[in-house]
Amino acid sequence: MIVLFTDFGLEGPYTGQVKAVFYQAAPGVPIVELFADAPAGQPKPAAYLLAAYGLWFPPGTVLFAVIDPGVGSKRGALIVEAEGRWYVGPDNGLFELVIRRAASARTWDILWRPEELSASFHGRDLFAPVAAQVARGELPSHMPREATIGRRTDWPDDLAEIVYIDRYGNAMTGLRAALLPASGRLTVCGRVLKRARTFSDVPPGDAFWYENSNGLAEIALNGGRAVEALGLVIGSAVATDC
Amino acid sequence: MIVLFTDFGLEGPYTGQVKAVFYQAAPGVPIVELFADAPAGQPKPAAYLLAAYGLWFPPGTVLFAVIDPGVGSKRGALIVEAEGRWYVGPDNGLFELVIRRAASARTWDILWRPEELSASFHGRDLFAPVAAQVARGELPSHMPREATIGRRTDWPDDLAEIVYIDRYGNAMTGLRAALLPASGRLTVCGRVLKRARTFSDVPPGDAFWYENSNGLAEIALNGGRAVEALGLVIGSAVATDC
Amino acid sequence: MIVLFTDFGLEGPYTGQVKAVFYQAAPGVPIVELFADAPAGQPKPAAYLLAAYGLWFPPGTVLFAVIDPGVGSKRGALIVEAEGRWYVGPDNGLFELVIRRAASARTWDILWRPEELSASFHGRDLFAPVAAQVARGELPSHMPREATIGRRTDWPDDLAEIVYIDRYGNAMTGLRAALLPASGRLTVCGRVLKRARTFSDVPPGDAFWYENSNGLAEIALNGGRAVEALGLVIGSAVATDC
Numbered sequence: 001m002i003v004l005f006t007d008f009g010l011e012g013p014y015t016g017q018v019k020a021v022f023y024q025a026a027p028g029v030p031i032v033e034l035f036a037d038a039p040a041g042q043p044k045p046a047a048y049l050l051a052a053y054g055l056w057f058p059p060g061t062v063l064f065a066v067i068d069p070g071v072g073s074k075r076g077a078l079i080v081e082a083e084g085r086w087y088v089g090p091d092n093g094l095f096e097l098v099i100r101r102a103a104s105a106r107t108w109d110i111l112w113r114p115e116e117l118s119a120s121f122h123g124r125d126l127f128a129p130v131a132a133q134v135a136r137g138e139l140p141s142h143m144p145r146e147a148t149i150g151r152r153t154d155w156p157d158d159l160a161e162i163v164y165i166d167r168y169g170n171a172m173t174g175l176r177a178a179l180l181p182a183s184g185r186l187t188v189c190g191r192v193l194k195r196a197r198t199f200s201d202v203p204p205g206d207a208f209w210y211e212n213s214n215g216l217a218e219i220a221l222n223g224g225r226a227v228e229a230l231g232l233v234i235g236s237a238v239a240t241d242c
Numbered sequence: 243m244i245v246l247f248t249d250f251g252l253e254g255p256y257t258g259q260v261k262a263v264f265y266q267a268a269p270g271v272p273i274v275e276l277f278a279d280a281p282a283g284q285p286k287p288a289a290y291l292l293a294a295y296g297l298w299f300p301p302g303t304v305l306f307a308v309i310d311p312g313v314g315s316k317r318g319a320l321i322v323e324a325e326g327r328w329y330v331g332p333d334n335g336l337f338e339l340v341i342r343r344a345a346s347a348r349t350w351d352i353l354w355r356p357e358e359l360s361a362s363f364h365g366r367d368l369f370a371p372v373a374a375q376v377a378r379g380e381l382p383s384h385m386p387r388e389a390t391i392g393r394r395t396d397w398p399d400d401l402a403e404i405v406y407i408d409r410y411g412n413a414m415t416g417l418r419a420a421l422l423p424a425s426g427r428l429t430v431c432g433r434v435l436k437r438a439r440t441f442s443d444v445p446p447g448d449a450f451w452y453e454n455s456n457g458l459a460e461i462a463l464n465g466g467r468a469v470e471a472l473g474l475v476i477g478s479a480v481a482t483d484c
Numbered sequence: 485m486i487v488l489f490t491d492f493g494l495e496g497p498y499t500g501q502v503k504a505v506f507y508q509a510a511p512g513v514p515i516v517e518l519f520a521d522a523p524a525g526q527p528k529p530a531a532y533l534l535a536a537y538g539l540w541f542p543p544g545t546v547l548f549a550v551i552d553p554g555v556g557s558k559r560g561a562l563i564v565e566a567e568g569r570w571y572v573g574p575d576n577g578l579f580e581l582v583i584r585r586a587a588s589a590r591t592w593d594i595l596w597r598p599e600e601l602s603a604s605f606h607g608r609d610l611f612a613p614v615a616a617q618v619a620r621g622e623l624p625s626h627m628p629r630e631a632t633i634g635r636r637t638d639w640p641d642d643l644a645e646i647v648y649i650d651r652y653g654n655a656m657t658g659l660r661a662a663l664l665p666a667s668g669r670l671t672v673c674g675r676v677l678k679r680a681r682t683f684s685d686v687p688p689g690d691a692f693w694y695e696n697s698n699g700l701a702e703i704a705l706n707g708g709r710a711v712e713a714l715g716l717v718i719g720s721a722v723a724t725d726c
Contacts, residue, residue, distance in 0.1 A: 001265060003258070009651035010252055010494055011521040013537055013698070016487070020541065023485060023514035030265035037253040040652070053255055057262065072682030119682035121697035167251035168282070198314030198361035213363035214255070243507060245500070252494055272507035276500040295497060299504065409493035410524070440556030440603035455605035456497070 002135050003032045003057060005050055005065040006123065007040040017124045018064070025132035034063075038164070039234050041069040043092040044155065045163035048174030050087075051097035052214050059084025064131040065094055066123040076150070077110040077126060079134060079142060088131040090122070096152040107147065112140035162188075162219075162236040169225025171232045172218045177211030180240060187239040188219060189231050199223075244377050245274045245299060247292055247307040248365065249282040259366045260306070267374035276305075280406070281476050283311040285334040286397065287405035290416030292329075293339035294456050301326025306373040307336055308365040318392070319352040319368060321376060321384060330373040332364070338394040349389065354382035404430075404461075404478040411467025413474045414460045419453030422482060429481040430461060431473050441465075486619050487516045487541060489534055489549040490607065491524040501608045502548070509616035518547075522648070523718050525553040527576040528639065529647035532658030534571075535581035536698050543568025548615040549578055550607040560634070561594040561610060563618060563626060572615040574606070580636040591631065596624035646672075646703075646720040653709025655716045656702045661695030664724060671723040672703060673715050683707075 002022055008014035015036055022031055034053060039045045046067045054063055068075075068090045076091035082102035087095050091109075099105045110130055117125045133140050159174025166172070173186070180186075186193045186209045196208040204223040207230060212218040217238075220226050227233075244264055250256035257278055264273055276295060281287045288309045296305055310317075310332045318333035324344035329337050333351075341347045352372055359367045375382050401416025408414070415428070422428075428435045428451045438450040446465040449472060454460035459480075462468050469475075486506055492498035499520055506515055518537060523529040530551045538547055552559075552574045560575035566586035571579050575593075583589045594614055601609045617624050643658025650656070657670070664670075670677045670693045680692040688707040691714060696702040701722075703710050710716065 001262065003262070010517065011519070012648075012650045013518055014650075016516045016518040017540065019514075020485065020487070020516045020518075023516065024542070027514075030261075030269075032258045032262045032265065033252065034255055034258040034262075035253070056259065058266070070684065073684040118697035120694070124697065164254075166254045166256075200312060200315040210362070213360035213366065243504065245504070272503075272511075274500045274504045274507065275494065276497055276504075277495070279495040298501065300508070406496075408496045408498075442554060442557040452604070455602035455608065 001030050001032060001057065001061050002026065002131060003034045003061055003063045005035050005038055005046075005053070005063055007038050007046075007067050008036055008123065010036045014121070014123065017121075018128045021124060021128035022132050022135075025129055026135040029132075029135050035164075038067055041067065042234065043067050043069070043090075043094045045159065045161060045174060045234055047094050047097045047155070048159045048163050049172065050094060051101055052176070052216050054085060054087070054098060056214055057085060062086045062088065062131050062135045064123075064127060065089040066127050067094055068092070068122060071122050072119045077122070077130070078145070079108045079110060079130065079139065081106045086134050088127050088134060090127075091150055093152040093155065096155055099151070100157070105147075107145040108139065108142040109145050110140060111143055160238045160240065162232050162234055162238065165227050165232065165234065168220075169227040170212075170218055170220040171227055171230075171236070172212060172216045173238050175217040175238065175240070176215055177217045178215060180217060184241050186217060186219065188236060191230055193219060243272050243274060243299065243303050244268065244373060245276045245303055245305045247277050247280055247288075247295070247305055249280050249288075249309050250278055250365065252278045256363070256365065259363075260370045263366060263370035264374050264377075267371055268377040271377050280309055283309065284476065285309050285311070285332075285336045287401065287403060287416060287476055289336050289339045289397070290401045291405050291414065292336060293343055294418070294458050296327060296329070296340060298456055299327060304328045304330065304373050304377045306365075306369060307331040308369055309336055310334070310364060313364050314361045319364070319372070320387070321350045321352060321372065321381065323348045328376050330369050330376060332369075333392055335394040335397065338397055341393070342399070347389075349387040350381065350384040351387050352382060353384055402480045402482065404474050404476055404480065405458075407469050407474065407476065410462075411469040412454075412460055412462040413469055413472075413478070414454060414458045415480045417459040417480065417482070418457055419459045420457060422459060426483050428459060428461065430478060433472055435461060485514050485516060485541065485545050486510065486615060487518045487538075487545055487547045489519050489522055489530075489537070489547055491522050491530075491551050492520055492607065494520045498605070498607065501605075502612045505608060505612035506616050506619075509613055510619040513619050519648075522551055525551065526718065527551050527553070527574075527578045529643065529645060529658060529718055531578050531581045531639070532643045532647050533656065534578060535585055536660070536700050538569060538571070538582060540698055541569060546570045546572065546615050546619045548607075548611060549573040550611050551578055552576070552606060555606050556603045561606070561614070562629070563592045563594060563614065563623065565590045570618050572611050572618060574611075575634055577636040577639065580639055583635070584641070589631075591629040592623065592626040593629050594624060595626055644722045644724065646716050646718055646722065647700075649711050649716065649718065652704075653711040654696075654702050654704040655711055655714075655720070656696060656700045657722050659701040659722065659724070660699055661701045662699060664701060668725050670701065670703065672720060675714055677703060
C-alpha cells in the first residue's frame with residue numbers, strides 16, 4: 001500500500017500526476033490519499049501529524065510524504081525505514097518524529113535523479129518514482145546516512161501547537177494524549193478546556209479536548225466548529241497544566 | 243463495488259483511512275467515493291439523498307453510509323439489504339427511505355465489535371470492516387431485526403427541503419420529480435420556480451427547477467449559482483403547488 | 485489509464501458516478517483524477533490547460549475531458565486521437581489545441597447514444613461509456629469527421645490569459661513558456677513580472693513567473709499567494725513584452 005501525505009490537494013493536477021506515476025511504476029499497488037491538506041509548506045507541524053498517523057498503517061506500507069517548501073533548492077531527498085514502514089520525501093525535518101519515536105530506524109540519502117527533473121514538482125519527478133520502486137521492494141541509488149546527520153534535535157518530543165484543522169472544524173494538536181494527565185486541561189487562545197471521552201459526553205455548544213482516533217489531543221466543540229469559536233489556526237499555541 | 247456515502251471529506255485523514263481498511267480487508271474490490279460531503283451530521287436530509295442515489299448502483303453494491311453525529315453514544319449499527327443492494331452504517335434513520343421504498347428489505351443489528359474501537363471514528367473501526375466483510379459475501383456476527391423496530395415512521399415519503407448543495411451552486415430537494423406534476427412549480431425562499439428540462443431551456447440568469455440525473459427535483463439557475471441567488475441552505479423549505 | 489479532466493469536483497456525486505461507470509465497463513483500468521476543478525463551464529481556457537497537461541501522459545491514455553456548459557442542447561460528442569492519446573468529450577472547442585498542436589490527429593463524431601440519457605449528465609451517461617469502450621480498444625458507433633469541421637480557427641495558438649488557479653494561489657496562463665523569451669516579462673493587472681527558475685530563486689514576498697512542471701507560464705509569489713496579491717481570476721489578461 002502506498003499512502004500519500006501531502007499539501008497537494010486532490011482537485012488540481014498534482015495528486016493526479018503522482019498517482020499516474022504510481023499506476024505505471026508500481027502497478028496493482030493500492031494508493032491511499034491520507035492527507036492532501038497537511039500543513040501547506042510547514043514541515044514542522046506536518047512532522048507531528050505524520051508521526052501520529054503513520055503508525056496506524058501496517059508494516060510494509062510506503063508513505064509518500066511531501067511537504068516541500070524548499071523544492072528547487074538544494075535540500076536533500078530521503079528514504080526512511082522505521083519499524084517496517086517506509087517513508088520517502090524531502091530532507092526538511094518531516095521525518096524527525098517518525099525517526100525519534102521508532103524503536104529502530106534507518107535513513108538513506110537518495111542519490112538517484114530522474115532524466116527530467118522539473119524545478120517545482122519533485123513530488124512527481126523524484127519522490128514518486130522512488131516511492132514506487134520502494135513499493136516494489138527495491139531501493140534506488142542511495143547512500144546510508146549517519147543517524148545523527150540533519151536531525152532536528154531542537155524540536156520538542158510533542159508539539160504544543162495546533163498542527164491540523166479538519167473539515168468539521170476540530171483542531172488537532174501535536175500532543176500525544178496518552179502522555180497527558182487523565183484529567184488534564186488544555187489552554188488555547190485564553191480558553192481552558194477539560195478533557196472528555198467524546199462529543200456526546202459534553203453538553204451541546206461546549207468546547208473540550210479528547211484523544212482522537214490516532215492518539216493526538218484534539219480540540220472540538222459539541223455540535224459546532226471549535227476552530228471559529230475559539231479562533232484557532234495552524235500554529236496556535238496550546239498550554240498544558242503545570 | 244463499495245460505495246462511500248459520508249460527510250468525511252476527501253482531503254483529510256478520514257476517507258483515506260476507511261479506504262485503507264477496504265484495501266486490506268476486501269482487496270481488489272473497486273471503491274467509489276459517491277458523496278464525501280453529504281449533509282454533515284444530519285441523517286434526515288442525508289436519508290433522502292441516499293435513497294435517490296443508491297438506486298443508481300447495480301445489485302450487489304455495498305454502500306458504506308456513515309453520517310454519524312451520535313458516534314461514541316449507544317446508537318446501534320445496522321446492515322440493510324434492499325433489492326439486492328447492501329447498506330452498512332449507524333442506526334439513526336439514514337436507511338429509513340431506502341427501506342420504505344424497497345419492494346423487499348431486511349435489516350440486521352451488527353453485534354460484532356472490533357478489538358480496538360475508538361470513541362470518535364466508528365466509520366473506520368466498526369463500519370468499514372463490516373462493509374468489507376459484506377463485500378466479501380459474508381455477514382459478521384449479527385441479529386435479525388424486526389421490520390418495525392427503530393423506524394422513522396414520522397418522516398415523510400418525500401422531504402420538501404433542500405438536502406444537498408452541489409459545487410455548481412445547484413440545490414437538490416428531497417422530492418422525487420416523477421411524483422410532481424409535469425408543469426408543477428416549486429416555491430423556495432419566496433421565489434416561485436417553473437419546471438424546465440435542463441439549463442439550456444431557460445434564458446440566462448433565470449432560476450428554475452428540473453429533474454436531476456438521479457430523479458430528484460433540483461433548483462438551478464442558468465449561467466449562475468442558484469444557492470447564493472436564492473439564499474438556499476440545507477434545510478430550506480420547499481413548497482409544491484396545492 | 486483513464487484520465488479525468490472535468491469541472492465536476494470530487495466530493496459530490498459526479499466524479500463518483502463516472503468512476504462507477506468505468507469500474508464496470510473497463511474493469512482493471514487505473515483511473516487518474518487529473519483535474520476536477522478545470523475552469524467551470526469554460527471550454528476555451530480549459531482547452532489550453534488540457535493541451536498542456538495531456539501531453540504528459542503516455543500514448544494509449546484515454547482522457548475523459550468534460551467541460552460541458554451546453555449539456556442538454558444539441559452540441560455534438562467527439563472522440564479525438566492525437567499522437568496516440570485518445571480524448572472523449574463534447575464538441576465545444578475543448579480539443580482545439582490538442583488537435584492543432586498534434587503532428588497527427590483524427591476526429592470522430594460519436595453516433596452511439598445510451599438507452600437512458602439524462603438531460604444534465606452526459607458525462608456519466610454518454611461520455612463515460614464511450615471512454616470506457618475506447619479504453620478497451622474499441623470504438624462505439626461513430627463517423628469520421630472532416631479535419632476542418634467545427635474547428636475554432638479564431639482561437640490563438642497560445643492564450644494570453646489566466647486559465648487555472650491552483651490551491652497554492654499560483655495562476656497558470658495559456659502561454660507555453662518555451663515560446664517566450666528567456667528573459668521575457670509578463671504584465672498582469674498592472675504588474676510587470678520577471679521570469680525566474682523557481683520559488684527559491686526570488687526574495688520572499690516577490691511575485692514572478694516561471695515555467696511550470698508542464699510547460700505553461702505560471703505566475704507565483706514566493707511564500708504567499710499570487711492570486712490574491714495580484715487580484716487574478718480565470719480570464720485575467722496577460723501581456724508579453726513587445
